Each structure stands twice: as C-alpha cells, then as structure tokens.
Amino acid sequence: MKAAVVGGGPAGCAAAYTLRKHGHEVVLFEAQDGVGGRTSQVLKDGFSLGSGALFLMGGIYPRTNAILKELGRYQELVAWDAETEVIDADGQRYSAKFDQVMSFLRMPVLTWRDKLRIATGVAAQLVRPGPKLCFDGAELAKYDGGENLESWSRRVLGERGTNYITVPYMGFLYAVPMSWLSPALFHAVVKQFYRLALSVPPKGVGQVCDWLVEGSPGLDLRLSTPVDKITQDGAGYTVTAGGERHPVDAVIVAPEPGVAADLLVDLVEPESTKKLRDCMYSDYAHVQLCYKRNPWPDHRASVALPANMERDWGACVLLSKRHPSAVPEGGEAVGVYFYTPPLERMSDEDIVNSARNAVLEVYGPGPEPDFVELFHYRRGLSIANPGHYGTLDSLHAEMPPGVYLAGDYFAHAGVEAPIFSGELAANRLIQAH
Ligand SMILES: Cc1cc2nc3c(=O)[nH]c(=O)nc-3n(C[C@H](O)[C@H](O)[C@H](O)COP(=O)(O)OP(=O)(O)OC[C@H]3O[C@@H](n4cnc5c(N)ncnc54)[C@H](O)[C@@H]3O)c2cc1C
CATH class of the missing domain: 3.50.50.60 (FAD/NAD(P)-binding domain)
Known part of the structure; x- marks a missing residue:
C-alpha cells in the first residue's frame, strides 16, 4: 500500500x-x-527557542512515551523540576511544583476549609468514572457533560481553589478563560495527577x-x-x-x-x-527575551504563574532552568506567555512591552535583553469547549x-x-x- x-x-x-x-x-x-x-525550534545566537511547545508531561503522555521508548530515545529526555511561584494580585508569592498538584495545597493562602473542600472535590473525581486517557477525544467525549470548567471548578473546588490552582494550571496550559473550556481534560488530569512529570528532549x-x-x-x-x-x-x-x-x-x-x-x-x-x-482556535502569543549573560542566576523558581487573570500574561518561564542547553552557557531567556483575551486590543509592540513589564515584576530590574523574539499565532491552540x-x-x-x-x-x-x-x-x- x-x-x-x-x-x-x-x-x-x-x-x-x-x-x-x-x-x-x-x-x-x-x-x-x-x-x-507548532513544536519547531528556532535557533538564534546559541539560543534554542521553542516556537510553540515547551515540555512533555510524563505519564499523561503514554503514546508519546511508548514511541520514544521504541525509538530508543526516552532515556534522553531531560527532567524539568518546574519549581513554581504563584503570584497573587498584590504581588505576594507562594511556592509549589507544577507537576505535583498536591504541592499547591501547601500554599498558606489556602485555609483549612479550602484545603478540605479541594481534597474532597479531588477525591470525588478520583472515584467517579471519568476519562482514562487525557488526550483521547473519543474517551473525553463520553465525559463531556456540557458544563464548562469555570463553573465546575468554582462549584467543586471553591473560589480560592479555583483562583490558586485551576487558574494557574489552565492559564499556563491554555491561556483562555476557563468558561471557554470543557472540564473533561481537567477531570482526566485530576484522575492521573500522580503521573504528571515534565521533561524536554535535549534539543x-x-x-x-x-x-x-x-x-x-x-x-x-x-x-x-x-x-x-x-x-x-x-x-x-x-x-x-x-x-x-x-x-x-x-x-x-x-x-x-x-x-x-x-x-x-x-x-x-x-x-x-x-x-x-x-x-x-485561540489567538496565542509568547515573547522570548534573550540575555547572553544571565541577570538573575539565583532566582530559584523556573515558572511564575499569576493566581488570577488580572494580568495580560499567564506564565513566565526561565528557559535555562527548564533546560540548560536551551541557552548559551551563562545565558538566560525568559518566555512570557500571554492570555488570549487581552491580545485582541494589543499590537505586537504592546505585547513586547507588556512582556518586559512582566519580567520586571517577576525577576526585578535587569539589563536590556540582547534580543527579543515574538511568536504570535492567530490560530495558536485548539480549544476544546463543551461539546x-x-x-x-x-x-x-x-x-x-x-x-x-x-x-x-x-x-x-x-x-x-x-x-x-x-x-x-x-x-x-x-x-x-
Ligand atoms: C505557543 C505554543 C505552546 C505550546 N506548548 C506546548 C507544550 O509545552 N507542550 C505540549 O505538549 N504542547 C504544546 N503546544 C501544543 C503542540 O505544539 C500542538 O499540540 C502540536 O504541535 C499539534 O500537532 P499537529 O501535528 O496536530 O499540528 P501542527 O504542529 O500545527 O502541524 C501541522 C503541520 O501541517 C503543515 N501544513 C499545513 N498546511 C499544509 C499543507 N497544505 N500541506 C502540507 N503541510 C501542511 C504545517 O506546516 C505544520 O507543520 C503548544 C503550542 C503552541 C502554539
């Protein structure tokens, strides 16, 4: 054939x-x-910038892992610890690990009552029938009940559970209002939360x-x-x-x-x-600010995520901490990933300026970047709305x-x-x- x-x-x-x-x-x-x-790399001056995809997600990517094992490449994946800081509207920061959902429960902003509510909601989701695979459309369709993620999360995880867990997660992954999303993916991820692990191929x-x-x-x-x-x-x-x-x-x-x-x-x-x-599809933009000499070598967390959608951006990522060979030795690059709704009123120049402001807020004053790359996709991410x-x-x-x-x-x-x-x-x- x-x-x-x-x-x-x-x-x-x-x-x-x-x-x-x-x-x-x-x-x-x-x-x-x-x-x-949309996974292609852009190589410039010793930097390897992802034009789109940044990381693989461990056990919730079973077919990717199986094929990489068949190809004898799985062992080459470089683990990313994804130390995360969740940033409140007033600038207060809380530590967590993006691939350890339970670490978010340790944030002191959550009261015991919040934690109990979230733990109960997650436990109920674990025992309820639900999608076994996070990326099998036919399987997800069976559990796509028509409710959107925003209403599911506020009903089940409560206000603070939503603002400090669901928003940072989905802001980073999809960068659109949660009311646009079916909850089926989130349900599938909750069911396999212990299998999440982030990694990146060497290049x-x-x-x-x-x-x-x-x-x-x-x-x-x-x-x-x-x-x-x-x-x-x-x-x-x-x-x-x-x-x-x-x-x-x-x-x-x-x-x-x-x-x-x-x-x-x-x-x-x-x-x-x-x-x-x-x-x-969502309008999606990210800016990579590239520094040949790392201005913030001691900054611990590699991801910063806002706790709510009050900022234009949904994530800042330090590339050297995600994967050292993404930057030249001693260098750094910050990826600033934008939410979709503000992009409607922003020119490409506004997006770059807003990225610079995000870097100033998250990492503090620094020198001018050696160069800046903007990636703007009018059709960036496929968005699964209810149905x-x-x-x-x-x-x-x-x-x-x-x-x-x-x-x-x-x-x-x-x-x-x-x-x-x-x-x-x-x-x-x-x-x-
Ligand atoms: C900014 C961004 C960040 C992302 N981050 C992550 C991440 O961290 N982790 C993750 O797992 N995923 C991430 N993704 C999602 C991931 O990149 C996509 O899910 C994946 O690339 C989709 O693969 P695909 O083959 O369906 O489509 P695509 O990757 O879009 O590939 C389609 C291909 O078809 C080609 N094509 C189009 N028209 C024609 C034609 N007429 N003839 C021949 N070829 C044609 C295109 O050139 C393209 O190469 C991200 C995506 C974006 C945009």
Missing part, C-alpha cells in the same frame, strides 16, 4: 512513522522547510518530530511542499503538491482543521467541512474510504494529542487495508 500523509507536525510524523513501521510506502508532505509544526520539543522521521527509514519526505489538492482517482486518490501529481491508495490529512477542510471540500459532505472550520470532543470525534465516520484525519484538535493542544491521533489514523488505515 502507498499512503500520502499531509502535514509534518507531530500528528503527521507519528502517522508516517507507524505506517513505515508496518512496511507501507509513505510520502509525507510538509509545507515548511522542516518538520515539527527541545521539536526534536520529537526529528526522531520520528529518523526512525522511519525509507520515508519519502517532501519538505517545502504544501499539498494543494486531493482528488478521488478510482479506488485511490491523487495528491497534488509542488506542481506534481502523486497517485496513492490512501491519505492521512494532518494539518490544522481549516486547511484539512479546504483539502477535503470535494470529498466530504459540507457538514463535515463545517465541523472542521468551526473548531475553535467539542463529540463533534470532532464524529468526523472519523464521515470520511470516505481511504481518507483519515489526524491532529491535536481531536482532543486539545498538547503533543500527546497529535501523536495519539496520528498513530490511531495509521492503525485504522492499516486495519482497513
């Missing part, structure tokens, strides 16, 4: 890897000049896609070759890309859903392309024979989602064949 895979992000690379592992002929088309998509998260390609000998990889069209051709398909026509038996379509809708417009019903186009998982999951059954979809949007942003869905699409294709 010969298959085409469209898109060389983690979803497409995982699909291509799985098909090659089973001996199928695969041509992978990627529009950019390298694989990685940044973008290396995962490089490893997948290296682990797929015989893969026909076409970089800088965007797919323009997919048409039906007898029992198979013709993929038009880079001015060439490629006849294949099957296609895995793994770019963002708006592009997938354009490519599939003549092959599926309009309701299906509408579901793809309606999939919600999202079921709507998107129904698309699989609406594809014509030989066409499969993959991408993080079937669950929500996070490298495990595209790896899970890319592997699933390839396995479904192999089974059908």
Whole structure:
C-alpha cells in the first residue's frame, strides 16, 4: 500500500512513522522547510527557542512515551523540576511544583476549609468514572457533560481553589478563560495527577518530530511542499503538491482543521467541512527575551504563574532552568506567555512591552535583553469547549474510504494529542487495508 500523509507536525510524523513501521510506502508532505509544526525550534545566537511547545508531561503522555521508548530515545529526555511561584494580585508569592498538584495545597493562602473542600472535590473525581486517557477525544467525549470548567471548578473546588490552582494550571496550559473550556481534560488530569512529570528532549520539543522521521527509514519526505489538492482517482486518490501529481491508495490529512477542510471540500459532505472550520482556535502569543549573560542566576523558581487573570500574561518561564542547553552557557531567556483575551486590543509592540513589564515584576530590574523574539499565532491552540470532543470525534465516520484525519484538535493542544491521533489514523488505515 502507498499512503500520502499531509502535514509534518507531530500528528503527521507519528502517522508516517507507524505506517513505515508496518512496511507501507509513505510520502509525507510538509509545507515548511522542516518538520515539527507548532513544536519547531528556532535557533538564534546559541539560543534554542521553542516556537510553540515547551515540555512533555510524563505519564499523561503514554503514546508519546511508548514511541520514544521504541525509538530508543526516552532515556534522553531531560527532567524539568518546574519549581513554581504563584503570584497573587498584590504581588505576594507562594511556592509549589507544577507537576505535583498536591504541592499547591501547601500554599498558606489556602485555609483549612479550602484545603478540605479541594481534597474532597479531588477525591470525588478520583472515584467517579471519568476519562482514562487525557488526550483521547473519543474517551473525553463520553465525559463531556456540557458544563464548562469555570463553573465546575468554582462549584467543586471553591473560589480560592479555583483562583490558586485551576487558574494557574489552565492559564499556563491554555491561556483562555476557563468558561471557554470543557472540564473533561481537567477531570482526566485530576484522575492521573500522580503521573504528571515534565521533561524536554535535549534539543527541545521539536526534536520529537526529528526522531520520528529518523526512525522511519525509507520515508519519502517532501519538505517545502504544501499539498494543494486531493482528488478521488478510482479506488485511490491523487495528491497534488509542488506542481506534481502523486497517485496513492490512501491519505492521512494532518494539518490544522481549516486547511484539512479546504483539502477535503470535494470529498466530504459540507457538514463535515463545517465541523472542521468551526473548531475553535485561540489567538496565542509568547515573547522570548534573550540575555547572553544571565541577570538573575539565583532566582530559584523556573515558572511564575499569576493566581488570577488580572494580568495580560499567564506564565513566565526561565528557559535555562527548564533546560540548560536551551541557552548559551551563562545565558538566560525568559518566555512570557500571554492570555488570549487581552491580545485582541494589543499590537505586537504592546505585547513586547507588556512582556518586559512582566519580567520586571517577576525577576526585578535587569539589563536590556540582547534580543527579543515574538511568536504570535492567530490560530495558536485548539480549544476544546463543551461539546467539542463529540463533534470532532464524529468526523472519523464521515470520511470516505481511504481518507483519515489526524491532529491535536481531536482532543486539545498538547503533543500527546497529535501523536495519539496520528498513530490511531495509521492503525485504522492499516486495519482497513
Ligand atoms: C505557543 C505554543 C505552546 C505550546 N506548548 C506546548 C507544550 O509545552 N507542550 C505540549 O505538549 N504542547 C504544546 N503546544 C501544543 C503542540 O505544539 C500542538 O499540540 C502540536 O504541535 C499539534 O500537532 P499537529 O501535528 O496536530 O499540528 P501542527 O504542529 O500545527 O502541524 C501541522 C503541520 O501541517 C503543515 N501544513 C499545513 N498546511 C499544509 C499543507 N497544505 N500541506 C502540507 N503541510 C501542511 C504545517 O506546516 C505544520 O507543520 C503548544 C503550542 C503552541 C502554539
């Protein structure tokens, strides 16, 4: 069997890897000049800046871990202790560890009554049936009851539990108001809180896609070759890309859903392309302020998270503490990650200025950075609002024979989602064949 895979992000690379592992002929088309998509690294003056993804999340990324083990790469992951300071509206700081949810309960701002309420809410979630995997859209759909995360959290964890635990977590992970989010992911994470652990590949998260390609000998990889069209051709398909026509038996379509809708417009019903186009994405920006000489070598915590959404930004990260080789020796870079709603009224210059103010507030006065990089995605993170998982999951059954979809949007942003869905699409294709 010969298959085409469209898109060389983690979803497409995982699909291509799985098909090659089973001996199928695969041509992978990627529009950019390298694989990685929103996990790609940007190299500049000795800094390795993640254009998007920053870290992997341990035991809640089971398929990513399994594939990295198959590739013999798992041992290379560098652990990140993620010492965290939660910053109150008045500047008061509390210590916690991002990957140890229970450490948040030690914050003195929480009263015994708060702690009891949070512990009871978490315990109830642990015993209640719920999603077993955090990034399996079909599984999440079963427990997506329609309530949003904001109302669930305030009802179950209380005001302070929400402001000091749910807001910092989800502000860092998704940077949108919690009322936009289904609680299914949070429920799944709560059920596996003890499996959370953060790590980074030695050259940044973008290396995962490089490893997948290296682990797929015989893969026909076409970089800088965007797919323009997919048409039906007898029992198979013709993929038009880079001015060439490629006849294949099957296609895995793994770019963002708006592009997938354009490519599939003549092959599926309009309701299906509408579901793809309606999939919600957030405007998302982060700024990397890069210093060749570290101005704050003694600052202990590597992540600062606001306890509420009163600031424009949802996280500040010291890159040298996340992973030393992300910066040149003796250097530092601060990533400032913004909430989505304020971006609507901010120019790119405002975003950079606000990032400088965030750095001043969190780390104190420092020299001018040697350079500043702004990453602004008009469609940054797929956002799972209530009902999202079921709507998107129904698309699989609406594809014509030989066409499969993959991408993080079937669950929500996070490298495990595209790896899970890319592997699933390839396995479904192999089974059908
Ligand atoms: C700022 C930011 C921070 C993030 N932080 C984290 C994190 O810390 N941890 C984490 O796990 N996840 C994180 N994520 C999420 C993670 O990056 C995504 O979930 C993941 O990249 C999605 O993979 P994908 O393959 O579905 O899509 P993408 O990565 O978007 O890949 C899609 C690919 O398709 C290509 N393409 C598009 N059109 C065509 C075409 N016509 N023909 C051929 N190719 C095409 C694109 O160029 C792209 O390479 C972050 C994302 C962002 C934006």
